[in-house]
Amino acid sequence: MTSQKVFNFSAGPAMMPSEVMHGVQNEFLNWRGLGVSVAEISHRSQYFLDIAAQSKNQLRELLNIPENYHILFLPGGARTQFASVPMNLMGDYQQAAYVQTGYWGYVAQTEASRYLSINTIVNAEHNHYTHIPDQKTWADFSDCAYLHYVDNETIHGVEFDFIPSAQNVPLVCDMSSNLLSRPFDVSKYGLIYASSQKNVAISGITIVIIRDDLLQRKPHAALPSIMNYALQVKHDSMWNTPPTFEWYFADQVFQWIKKQGGLSVMAKHNADKAKKIYDYLDSQSFYQNKINKQHRSRMNVIFHLPTPELDAAFVKQAQENHLFGLKGHKILGGIRASIYNAMPMEGVDQLIAFMKQFALLNIP
Amino acid sequence: MTSQKVFNFSAGPAMMPSEVMHGVQNEFLNWRGLGVSVAEISHRSQYFLDIAAQSKNQLRELLNIPENYHILFLPGGARTQFASVPMNLMGDYQQAAYVQTGYWGYVAQTEASRYLSINTIVNAEHNHYTHIPDQKTWADFSDCAYLHYVDNETIHGVEFDFIPSAQNVPLVCDMSSNLLSRPFDVSKYGLIYASSQKNVAISGITIVIIRDDLLQRKPHAALPSIMNYALQVKHDSMWNTPPTFEWYFADQVFQWIKKQGGLSVMAKHNADKAKKIYDYLDSQSFYQNKINKQHRSRMNVIFHLPTPELDAAFVKQAQENHLFGLKGHKILGGIRASIYNAMPMEGVDQLIAFMKQFALLNIP
Numbered sequence: 001m002t003s004q005k006v007f008n009f010s011a012g013p014a015m016m017p018s019e020v021m022h023g024v025q026n027e028f029l030n031w032r033g034l035g036v037s038v039a040e041i042s043h044r045s046q047y048f049l050d051i052a053a054q055s056k057n058q059l060r061e062l063l064n065i066p067e068n069y070h071i072l073f074l075p076g077g078a079r080t081q082f083a084s085v086p087m088n089l090m091g092d093y094q095q096a097a098y099v100q101t102g103y104w105g106y107v108a109q110t111e112a113s114r115y116l117s118i119n120t121i122v123n124a125e126h127n128h129y130t131h132i133p134d135q136k137t138w139a140d141f142s143d144c145a146y147l148h149y150v151d152n153e154t155i156h157g158v159e160f161d162f163i164p165s166a167q168n169v170p171l172v173c174d175m176s177s178n179l180l181s182r183p184f185d186v187s188k189y190g191l192i193y194a195s196s197q198k199n200v201a202i203s204g205i206t207i208v209i210i211r212d213d214l215l216q217r218k219p220h221a222a223l224p225s226i227m228n229y230a231l232q233v234k235h236d237s238m239w240n241t242p243p244t245f246e247w248y249f250a251d252q253v254f255q256w257i258k259k260q261g262g263l264s265v266m267a268k269h270n271a272d273k274a275k276k277i278y279d280y281l282d283s284q285s286f287y288q289n290k291i292n293k294q295h296r297s298r299m300n301v302i303f304h305l306p307t308p309e310l311d312a313a314f315v316k317q318a319q320e321n322h323l324f325g326l327k328g329h330k331i332l333g334g335i336r337a338s339i340y341n342a343m344p345m346e347g348v349d350q351l352i353a354f355m356k357q358f359a360l361l362n363i364p
Numbered sequence: 365m366t367s368q369k370v371f372n373f374s375a376g377p378a379m380m381p382s383e384v385m386h387g388v389q390n391e392f393l394n395w396r397g398l399g400v401s402v403a404e405i406s407h408r409s410q411y412f413l414d415i416a417a418q419s420k421n422q423l424r425e426l427l428n429i430p431e432n433y434h435i436l437f438l439p440g441g442a443r444t445q446f447a448s449v450p451m452n453l454m455g456d457y458q459q460a461a462y463v464q465t466g467y468w469g470y471v472a473q474t475e476a477s478r479y480l481s482i483n484t485i486v487n488a489e490h491n492h493y494t495h496i497p498d499q500k501t502w503a504d505f506s507d508c509a510y511l512h513y514v515d516n517e518t519i520h521g522v523e524f525d526f527i528p529s530a531q532n533v534p535l536v537c538d539m540s541s542n543l544l545s546r547p548f549d550v551s552k553y554g555l556i557y558a559s560s561q562k563n564v565a566i567s568g569i570t571i572v573i574i575r576d577d578l579l580q581r582k583p584h585a586a587l588p589s590i591m592n593y594a595l596q597v598k599h600d601s602m603w604n605t606p607p608t609f610e611w612y613f614a615d616q617v618f619q620w621i622k623k624q625g626g627l628s629v630m631a632k633h634n635a636d637k638a639k640k641i642y643d644y645l646d647s648q649s650f651y652q653n654k655i656n657k658q659h660r661s662r663m664n665v666i667f668h669l670p671t672p673e674l675d676a677a678f679v680k681q682a683q684e685n686h687l688f689g690l691k692g693h694k695i696l697g698g699i700r701a702s703i704y705n706a707m708p709m710e711g712v713d714q715l716i717a718f719m720k721q722f723a724l725l726n727i728p
Contacts, residue, residue, distance in 0.1 A: 021392070039377060041372075041377060075607075076590055203407070204606075221586075222584060226441075241441050244377050
């Protein structure tokens with residue numbers, strides 16, 4: 001057993017709020033005095049239906065979700081949504097618009113291309129995904145079924161600093177890694193989805209927020225029922241047995257966020273943490289981050305050391321110093337410090353202190 | 365907080381083994397001394413890859429799964445498999461064979477009928493799903509892509525007492541409610557699937573066991589990648605971020621079963637529990653079970669009281685007596701006592717004692 005506090009910078013499954021973890025552990029065997037675990041009760045029981053209703057109400061309140069939007073809790077993660085979105089929203093359209101500002105935008109587009117033509121209206125790959133191109137430079141998408149983008153790219157460490165203007169085209173956004181990290185205007189969107197394992201809960205459940213009118217679109221004939229938004233709306237996300245423990249966990253996280261003061265407090269907290277690390281990165285030259293300052297992710301801070309060997313040594317020694325999960329994604333290598341809602345400022349301070357010490361000992 | 369032990373007869377999400385629940389709670393905040401939860405570590409970390417590998421090895425050992433079968437851990441439950449099976453296995457076939465011996469066989473067939481023609485080779489609905497028709501009475505299925513059946517019907521309380529002979533047609537089985545409850549010959553099957561929330565783990569993960577040659581079949585062109593068996597085999601069930609906590613939980617359950625003595629011990633235990641309840645049911649006339657004796661489920665014991673009002677009073681008073689989750693499925697009403705692996709004989713004894721007492725006080 002470790003006695004010192006560990007700070008977990010994993011990109012996802014990620015660190016959950018300490019208070020939530022303790023609360024979940026405390027009532028794990030005996031939920032609400034029933035003598036059984038919340039993980040052992042029927043999703044059709046009134047007990048669980050109460051959790052489901054409460055979680056939706058809380059999310060609606062936290063995000064200020066208008067009444068003409070439905071909230072779903074579905075299995076399968078964002079990868080499932082990469083297919084669900086085109087299959088549900090294609091209607092009679094010939095093509096969909098995709099924005100590529102990192103790896104996940106590319107993967108989402110690749111899956112969608114199996115169902116309809118793709119209009120890649122902007123692609124930042126030529127610039128190694130280090131910025132978000134100004135919307136003035138994007139191609140026309142007025143005849144598209146929808147406009148899809150990824151608000152925060154976890155691998156490339158790039159985050160949108162604006163909501164694209166989509167006029168009459170439904171705006172679809174993968175917010176897997178930054179939903180609940182700040183307030184934003186839901187009414188600008190047609191559909192928002194987010195897998196759980198960053199800011200929402202442990203892995204295994206996916207939030208979908210969909211505007212009512214989009215349920216009228218004719219889906220792909222082969223759409224598996226489990227992925228059918230209209231059907232799941234009709235069945236209150238219980239057409240199947242949902243991942244009940246994750247759903248309950250998400251509800252606990254929503255309560256925690258509310259207790260912290262809501263999303264504006266989260267936003268300030270996250271901005272402060274990110275600023276501290278980026279300010280340090282900008283103050284020295286041993287660690288490199290090449291992302292356009294305006295588009296640096298507040299959730300995933302990526303950087304490289306002078307050599308891959310030093311990257312590896314950094315990750316190893318960081319873990320020995322109780323800083324966990326700093327290894328970058330295999331696609332980019334380097335270091336990635338994920339600082340979602342649950343990461344306290346203390347963790348960021350310890351990371352920076354370790355970075356300073358490591359640099360001192362390893363500068364050539 | 366309740367002080368008396370509660371026995372949970374929920375059909376699923378269901379009671380998990382008490383030792384597993386305690387073990388999971390104990391290490392929930394600090395797994396293997398890492399200072400972080402197993403629910404907070406990356407699925408790509410060596411820590412989690414070890415769990416994934418160990419869980420597969422253990423399952424292979426428990427079920428004696430031949431080397432030419434792949435084991436997958438997927439999201440989405442059995443409902444997802446209702447679409448995955450036809451979409452992956454249709455190849456150039458025109459139709460698939462379905463056996464209807466209860467509600468879930470019907471639902472599986474309905475979803476499959478969206479992808480290919482269905483040959484319902486036997487249908488026990490005319491007899492209110494109270495028995496498994498002899499295979500001699502089944503229609504021919506030799507030209508079908510596969511033969512699908514549900515080994516245990518949780519709502520109708522009917523369980524197969526034999527493995528159908530399928531000759532050269534791949535046998536596909538939904539074992540969601542009885543996988544791990546007894547040993548059986550995996551080599552008779554082409555594909556076996558099971559959602560987790562009965563004998564495997566808490567809800568949210570699905571086991572698929574598939575024979576290697578079936579991965580060669582050409583899938584439906586619109587098959588979502590997340591549901592593509594061959595792709596998931598290639599990526600070791602990690603094409604997506606898996607529901608890591610459920611996967612870990614399943615691994616804990618596998619260890620527990622092994623510690624109990626394996627599946628033959630489970631089978632004896634389950635047969636003994638079921639016999640005790642059915643023997644009591646057969647000894648009186650207040651509670652009614654109309655299932656053909658040979659096909660009574662060892663997992664889900666269903667019965668009715670003389671009136672729906674008495675059913676409701678029974679469920680309510682049972683819970684007051686620490687017997688939880690006995691309400692029957694809304695389709696059939698009545699009572700359902702689910703007695704999966706985790707239910708100890710003590711729970712069955714207390715249920716029977718309560719039934720005797722309730723009957724005594726309520727016999728007209």
